[in-house]
Amino acid sequence: MNRTVILIAIFIVVGSIAGALSFFAMEKAQMPRVHKLEQPLLLSGGDEGQSTASILPKGTSLYFDQAFPEGFVRYKVYINVEGVNLDTTEVKDEFWIEPLTAFPIDKDQLRVLLRTHPLSKNDLSAILKSAQLSKNEIREILSEYSE
DSSP states (O other): OHHHHHHHHHHHHHHHHHHHHHHHHHHHHHSOOEEEOSSOEEEEOSSTTOOSOEEEOTTOEEEEEEEOTTSOEEEEOOOOOOSOOOOOOOOOSSSOOOOOEEEEOOHHHHHHHHHHSOOOHHHHHHHHHSTTSOHHHHHHHHHHHOO
16 A cells, blocks of 8 residues: 555656646747847858848847857748748758858948948947947047048
8 A cells, every 4th residue: 555655656746747847848949039139240141242231130039049069059030021922942952051141240341331231320329339349440430431
C-alpha cells in the first residue's frame, strides 16, 4: 500500500513538472522576441552592384529568428505588399534563404546618404543620436551641409 501511494505521488510530481515545462515551451514558442529599431540600419546585399542605398527605418520591428556562432543574429521582417501580385515559386534548394545584411550607419555612409537618399528628420536625428558617431564627427558632417 505504501509503495503504491509513493509511486502515485512520484507520477503526479513528474506529470506536473512535465506539464509545466511543456506549458512554458508553448508560451515561449507563441511569443516571439522582437526588437524595434531605435536608429536606421544600412542594408547591403540583394542585387549585385546595387548603387542606391537601402535602409531599414527607425521603428522597424525585427523578429528574432536565430543566433549564429559566427557572431551575427538573423531576424525576420514582415512586409505587407499592396498593389502588386507577386509570383511565388516552390523552393527547391536546401539553403534557400538569401539574407540581406544590416549595419549601423557610420560617418562615411551618412555623408553618402545625405547626398543620395532622402532621409526623414526622425531617421537623421536617430542616426546622429546613435553611439556610432562621435560629437566631432557630427559637427564635421553638419558643417559640410550648413554652408
